[in-house]
Amino acid sequence: MRRFLLATLFFVVLIAIWHFLVKAGVYSPVLLPSPQSVGEYLVGAARDGTLFQATGVTVRRLLVGYFIGIMIGLPLGLFTSASKFVEDTIGVLALGLQTLPSVCWIPLALLWFGQTESAMLFVVVMGTVWSVVIATDTGVRNIPPIFARAAKTMGSTGLHKWTKVILPASLPFLVSGMKQGWAFAWRSLMAAEIYVTILTGFGLGHLLHYGRELNAMEQVIGVMLVIITIGLLTDKILFSPVERFLHNRWGTGLR
Amino acid sequence: MSLQEELQGLPPAKLAVESVSKWFRTSRQSVHALDNISLEIAEGEFVCLVGPSGCGKSTLLDIIAGLEVPDEGRVMADNEPVLNPGRHRLVMFQEAALFPWLDVIGNVMFGLKLKPGLRNKERLEVAKFFIQLVGLEKFSHAHVHELSGGMKQRVALARALAPNPRVLLMDEPFAALDALTREQLYSDIQRIWQKRRKTILFVTHNVREAVCLADRVILFSRNPGQIREQFEIPLPRPRDINSIELAEHAGEITRALKGYVTGEVAE
Numbered sequence: 219m220r221r222f223l224l225a226t227l228f229f230v231v232l233i234a235i236w237h238f239l240v241k242a243g244v245y246s247p248v249l250l251p252s253p254q255s256v257g258e259y260l261v262g263a264a265r266d267g268t269l270f271q272a273t274g275v276t277v278r279r280l281l282v283g284y285f286i287g288i289m290i291g292l293p294l295g296l297f298t299s300a301s302k303f304v305e306d307t308i309g310v311l312a313l314g315l316q317t318l319p320s321v322c323w324i325p326l327a328l329l330w331f332g333q334t335e336s337a338m339l340f341v342v343v344m345g346t347v348w349s350v351v352i353a354t355d356t357g358v359r360n361i362p363p364i365f366a367r368a369a370k371t372m373g374s375t376g377l378h379k380w381t382k383v384i385l386p387a388s389l390p391f392l393v394s395g396m397k398q399g400w401a402f403a404w405r406s407l408m409a410a411e412i413y414v415t416i417l418t419g420f421g422l423g424h425l426l427h428y429g430r431e432l433n434a435m436e437q438v439i440g441v442m443l444v445i446i447t448i449g450l451l452t453d454k455i456l457f458s459p460v461e462r463f464l465h466n467r468w469g470t471g472l473r
Numbered sequence: 474m475s476l477q478e479e480l481q482g483l484p485p486a487k488l489a490v491e492s493v494s495k496w497f498r499t500s501r502q503s504v505h506a507l508d509n510i511s512l513e514i515a516e517g518e519f520v521c522l523v524g525p526s527g528c529g530k531s532t533l534l535d536i537i538a539g540l541e542v543p544d545e546g547r548v549m550a551d552n553e554p555v556l557n558p559g560r561h562r563l564v565m566f567q568e569a570a571l572f573p574w575l576d577v578i579g580n581v582m583f584g585l586k587l588k589p590g591l592r593n594k595e596r597l598e599v600a601k602f603f604i605q606l607v608g609l610e611k612f613s614h615a616h617v618h619e620l621s622g623g624m625k626q627r628v629a630l631a632r633a634l635a636p637n638p639r640v641l642l643m644d645e646p647f648a649a650l651d652a653l654t655r656e657q658l659y660s661d662i663q664r665i666w667q668k669r670r671k672t673i674l675f676v677t678h679n680v681r682e683a684v685c686l687a688d689r690v691i692l693f694s695r696n697p698g699q700i701r702e703q704f705e706i707p708l709p710r711p712r713d714i715n716s717i718e719l720a721e722h723a724g725e726i727t728r729a730l731k732g733y734v735t736g737e738v739a740e
């Protein structure tokens with residue numbers, strides 16, 4: 219409770235500073251709208267449904283892209299960790315592509331797929347997959363060899379070894395890899411939505427883009443706040459419980 | 474296989490090491506880890522391998538476990554050549570090597586689940602029996618990191634005993650524990666071994682530990698790893714590591730060991 223209050227206080231103070239900066243008239247209200255006007259925009263956009271609709275479109279794209287990315291990245295990562303040949307081929311490819319910022323996929327996606335959902339999805343998947351491959355690979359390589367030896371003496375081989383030893387043993391790495399994958403997916407999607415204008419769905423990135431076009435700074439900041447909030451919530455709801463579980467089991471983490 | 478049979482234990486196995494040699498080759502050098510080792514271990518015998526570090530005793534244990542392949546010679550377990558790790562020869566390592574994603578009972582169940590012919594209820598029964606045998610029934614659902622070093626090794630012992638192996642291979646399992654915990658484990662392991670006869674091969678560099686536990690102590694020297702001498706330990710059990718007779722035996726073996734180590738330096 220105390221922690222909650224302190225955190226709340228922190229954000230209240232942050233908004234208060236923002237409020238007084240605007241009041242003091244240091245910056246033009248066109249460039250820095252007041253917290254009230256941002257709040258009014260958010261309430262208005264929530265009332266007429268644009269905000270929820272956009273959030274829905276964005277989150278659906280994100281989930282689909284992320285899911286596909288994991289489904290491809292996880293097995294690929296297992297393969298690169300298991301075979302020297304795959305490591306030298308797919309592994310090197312993954313390492314290279316991971317360093318490519320996902321925005322760089324947009325021109326290619328636009329030419330290949332046009333202004334379609336597929337282009338959007340492609341960018342998100344490309345943003346996710348390689349970091350998941352590398353995290354999975356790192357995870358398997360960091361398993362203490364003693365686990366493999368112990369499992370081997372007890373007769374664990376083949377599929378049993380992979381599902382009952384290697385996967386659970388690399389879980390802490392896999393989860394941080396999935397978390398990183400999520401962050402990459404989110405960034406790629408926002409980039410894609412800002413650059414790819416399509417008619418099949420109007421996402422948060424589009425709202426942000428049109429905020430700029432209309433010089434509506436309260437919309438720009440409002441949508442940014444929504445994006446931050448979604449990021450925070452997924453972390454707290456999706457990943458935090460899993461991480462807590464792991465810390466609990468492995469006895470890692472301080473405190 | 475019935476539950477009763479499982480809990481009674483299988484007859485221990487006979488081990489025979491036949492002219493085993495092993496080299497470790499790296500790009501820079503070749504280490505002659507084991508040189509023409511021959512050794513017989515009877516059913517239910519408790520044998521300790523003692524020697525300075527780097528004498529190849531752990532390598533020999535790995536070869537008997539089937540984790541390493543010898544360059545020459547072979548290992549026979551009950552007249553069958555050892556080619557792979559197998560359920561009948563389980564290993565306890567210096568680190569407990571427990572799986573942190575499983576709780577205590579989950580760890581003890583791991584090997585049991587790989588054993589065919591048992592129902593899950595029976596497996597659970599067996600696991601509980603062995604957790605009780607090592608005195609950890611209150612910790613069945615504890616997480617691995619919540620256990621002390623000694624408790625972890627007890628769980629590792631229960632995990633190795635549960636699938637009912639006929640040979641137990643122990644690679645310095647108590648080396649990382651404090652003296653008091655170790656002494657407690659010496660009496661535990663003697664009690665358990667008398668109750669459930671296994672052929673045990675125990676690797677250590679602690680001579681007193683070897684004398685306290687073994688029927689026979691085998692002395693190794695290094696460069697290359699060779700068997701130098703064997704000592705029968707006729708002391709009655711249970712043995713107390715602090716007893717005078719035990720210290721006398723240990724003294725004799727230590728002197729012999731020192732002879733080989735200093736001789737090796739002089740060579």
